[in-house]
Amino acid sequence: MLSDAFLSRLDTLQLAMKGRASGGAGGTRRSRQTGSSAEFSDYREYIPGDDIRRIDWNAMARFDKIFLKLFMEEQESAVTVLLDGSGSMGEKWETARQAAEAVSYLALTGGDRLRVICLQENGNRMSPQLSGRQAYARLEQFLDTCVPEGAGKLTETVMKTEGLRRGLCFLISDCYEEGGIGTALDSLRYRGQECAVIQPLSAFELDPSLDGALKLTDSENGETINLLADREALENYRRTLEDFLRDIRETCFRRETPYALLDAGKNFEEEWIPLISQSGMI
Amino acid sequence: MLTFAAPQFAWFLLLPAGIVVLYLLRRKYLPKQVPSTFLWRTAIRDHAANKPLQRLRKNILLPVQFLAALVLALALMQPNLTGREASRTVMIFDLSASMQTVSAGKNRLDEAKDRAEELLQGLPPGEEVTILAAGAEVRQTLTGSTDREDIRQAIRNLVCGREGADLERAITLAEAIRREETDRGTRIVVFSDSYTPKAGIAGIHAGRGEENRGVYTLTAEEGSAYARICNFGGDCRVTVACEADGKLCEAKETEIPAGETAGVLFTIPENAVKVAVYIREADALAADNRAEAPVERSTVRTVALTGDNLFLESALRVREDLRIVRTSEELPAETQADLYIYGNSPLLFSRDPSKTVFTWGETEKEPAGSLTAEESPMTDGLTLRDVALRACKPLTGGKAAIRAGNDVLAAYTDSEAAIGFRLQDSNLPLKYDFPVLVQNILNMLLPRSAEEVPETEAPVSREESDVRTVASDTEGADSAAAGSRGQDLTGILMGVFLALLMIEFILAREPWSRRKGKGAAT
Numbered sequence: 001m002l003s004d005a006f007l008s009r010l011d012t013l014q015l016a017m018k019g020r021a022s023g024g025a026g027g028t029r030r031s032r033q034t035g036s037s038a039e040f041s042d043y044r045e046y047i048p049g050d051d052i053r054r055i056d057w058n059a060m061a062r063f064d065k066i067f068l069k070l071f072m073e074e075q076e077s078a079v080t081v082l083l084d085g086s087g088s089m090g091e092k093w094e095t096a097r098q099a100a101e102a103v104s105y106l107a108l109t110g111g112d113r114l115r116v117i118c119l120q121e122n123g124n125r126m127s128p129q130l131s132g133r134q135a136y137a138r139l140e141q142f143l144d145t146c147v148p149e150g151a152g153k154l155t156e157t158v159m160k161t162e163g164l165r166r167g168l169c170f171l172i173s174d175c176y177e178e179g180g181i182g183t184a185l186d187s188l189r190y191r192g193q194e195c196a197v198i199q200p201l202s203a204f205e206l207d208p209s210l211d212g213a214l215k216l217t218d219s220e221n222g223e224t225i226n227l228l229a230d231r232e233a234l235e236n237y238r239r240t241l242e243d244f245l246r247d248i249r250e251t252c253f254r255r256e257t258p259y260a261l262l263d264a265g266k267n268f269e270e271e272w273i274p275l276i277s278q279s280g281m282i
Numbered sequence: 283m284l285t286f287a288a289p290q291f292a293w294f295l296l297l298p299a300g301i302v303v304l305y306l307l308r309r310k311y312l313p314k315q316v317p318s319t320f321l322w323r324t325a326i327r328d329h330a331a332n333k334p335l336q337r338l339r340k341n342i343l344l345p346v347q348f349l350a351a352l353v354l355a356l357a358l359m360q361p362n363l364t365g366r367e368a369s370r371t372v373m374i375f376d377l378s379a380s381m382q383t384v385s386a387g388k389n390r391l392d393e394a395k396d397r398a399e400e401l402l403q404g405l406p407p408g409e410e411v412t413i414l415a416a417g418a419e420v421r422q423t424l425t426g427s428t429d430r431e432d433i434r435q436a437i438r439n440l441v442c443g444r445e446g447a448d449l450e451r452a453i454t455l456a457e458a459i460r461r462e463e464t465d466r467g468t469r470i471v472v473f474s475d476s477y478t479p480k481a482g483i484a485g486i487h488a489g490r491g492e493e494n495r496g497v498y499t500l501t502a503e504e505g506s507a508y509a510r511i512c513n514f515g516g517d518c519r520v521t522v523a524c525e526a527d528g529k530l531c532e533a534k535e536t537e538i539p540a541g542e543t544a545g546v547l548f549t550i551p552e553n554a555v556k557v558a559v560y561i562r563e564a565d566a567l568a569a570d571n572r573a574e575a576p577v578e579r580s581t582v583r584t585v586a587l588t589g590d591n592l593f594l595e596s597a598l599r600v601r602e603d604l605r606i607v608r609t610s611e612e613l614p615a616e617t618q619a620d621l622y623i624y625g626n627s628p629l630l631f632s633r634d635p636s637k638t639v640f641t642w643g644e645t646e647k648e649p650a651g652s653l654t655a656e657e658s659p660m661t662d663g664l665t666l667r668d669v670a671l672r673a674c675k676p677l678t679g680g681k682a683a684i685r686a687g688n689d690v691l692a693a694y695t696d697s698e699a700a701i702g703f704r705l706q707d708s709n710l711p712l713k714y715d716f717p718v719l720v721q722n723i724l725n726m727l728l729p730r731s732a733e734e735v736p737e738t739e740a741p742v743s744r745e746e747s748d749v750r751t752v753a754s755d756t757e758g759a760d761s762a763a764a765g766s767r768g769q770d771l772t773g774i775l776m777g778v779f780l781a782l783l784m785i786e787f788i789l790a791r792e793p794w795s796r797r798k799g800k801g802a803a804t
Contacts, residue, residue, distance in 0.1 A: 088318040176320040205317060215311035218319040225319050225326060226311050233325070240325040 001140070002101050006269040013273070013282045015079065015106045015168060042070040078115070078167030079107035080193065085118040085125065086152020087220035088176055091202040092264035093148045096172050099198050099262060102272055103170045104139050106282070108132060112167070116142060119157040119173075121150035126163065151220045152176065158184040166192035170281075175199050175248050182251045189255065196258040196281050199248060203265025208237060286359040288479055294355035298348045305344055343789055350782035357775035360481065369467040370410040370426065372456040373398055375440050376474035376488075377417040378447035383475070383492055383567040390489035394473035395437050397486050401471065402433060412459060416452035417443040444569060449477055456483075481772045495520055495561050496570030498543060502557040502577040507548040509559040509573070513538035521562040522546045526554035526577075533562070550577070583728050588624035593711035597720035598623075603730065621728050628675055629701040631723050639679040640693065640700045646673040649703075650687025658683045659726050660694045663718045669710050674703035699723045
């Protein structure tokens, strides 16, 4: 649950979108269509039947031809938030949910149509189409019903996800996926999604403080491994984590996908705006 | 047939079981739930990839350790592969004093003889038996006999000495015998209360640890005797008595802690010649409970010498127990000396010069002939070859020792000796006969104290009393080993053990590049 103060800070921000909105009702995104907004787009010669209110009289006086002023058509954009709802998200679920709420709030206040999909092993949970600031309360109600559980096969669930409309897509996941998230991103891009990746990781995952002989149990699938958590073991883990994060970053970079690593151990409302600003999501 | 020379090490067979238990009880892993083991698996996989022996180590370490412990236990038991063909047996008997130790009414030597008899009964017909008796010296009392009765008789005739046993020498001799017989197996069996069996040489232990006290040392001087009593058993209080010349003069009680010694001082008569000290309480080894010693007297004798004769002084100094005092010819009796030597012509050696029996002429004359030695203690070893004389004063009195013609030039009694010429008138001091003559005279008149020592019974040697009498209870060490012969497997097993140790070392070793910090994966 985000504070009102934080939400009011979000009011001044807008989600960045490289491409043009296409289709849908009127909104605040520039579309490929010319239309009736106040933003100038181009000139063209008059064709009978055109709205004479758009004739540029000054240009006609100068060139002795009738020109018509064209304006941008502003349309709404579709924003989809894919929230990883696997068991591994349990520890950082609160942070992931806050991120989803923040992105959704930006989408709703930006006049976009929003859909939040919670990716789960036993079938995705999908929110209704939401639009307008007043839909934020419904969004929260929807997120309240989502509980992280089950094994997470991110690529598989993303590829099975239906009902995606061309637009922005925010993937919020810890990205624990054999083979990386490249395939999942490619699948989304293929379906017209302009992706951004937000990766929340808990403080334990970023800097585990373990000691002694431990039997680690995976919260997703119950798998166990025995670990002698000595200095070398922790060093190995840190090296593996660095490789893992670098791999995710490079995967996103190659696909021109904004990426943000979210430390669940820190205060979300303090970290969020600088983080997505730096990553180019707003 | 497989036999074991040291079956007492069978306890070590529990070692492998202990290793298994340790494996079962090894480190417990505390459960901890983590969001995902995804990264940990990868980290561990990388770690394992750096340890190619890791998997092998995990799978093989326990069996290797198990095997190593098993092989070690078997090696300690000294297995032998035996055959039953007629061969040769060398029996070595420890005849040290400690074999007299009595346990359950029987001394250790008797027990060893019984065990030897048992062994004898189990020998195949035609087996040759050699018996070595290891006392202070090693004797071969029976050589290669197949006659059972001869063998039994030879064993029965063995008796203990009062000293130690040179087992090492006996074993060396037995091994030499074995080397001679390369075509037949030769078994060596040592019957002892202290021998520890080693590869190829079986040992049959006789006796068990018993309480024992012994007289460790005994010294006696004029007026006192000092005995040191060793306690080879538990804390005790003993009564130590002292006899001087066969008469009891003192008895004292003393407390001696376990394994310690205690000194006891006795007062004895000044004129006692021999003392004996004994412990009244009976114990396992009676032989070391009594010791005798002669009373030592002051050994330095004083010789009063008049005149100035370097040759004579040099000859006297050969006896290190003499103190030579120069004195005047007029006042010799004022010097308290054991022997007086004075006068140049004649030369007189006397214990009491006031009572001399010798007389001699007033004037010197030329010798009547060449010098000849009479058979006497004074001339023992003298040749008098090339001894020349310029002038002499013939002697009368005493027994003649050296003559020149009919003239007596040297004579002696029990307390005196005289030479009837001046040394400077003769070349005798330059001959090797001169020191011999002087020593003969000294031996007659001042015999060495050692020669007066009465015969005594010295304490049993310390090493016999202490270690052997209280030998640890290793009874029944290896009767099975006595039958062992043929191929000794101990060496092979030890080799296998070392090889397994090496394998375990290699498997257990960390990768060279990451010596510090043990690996994460298990």
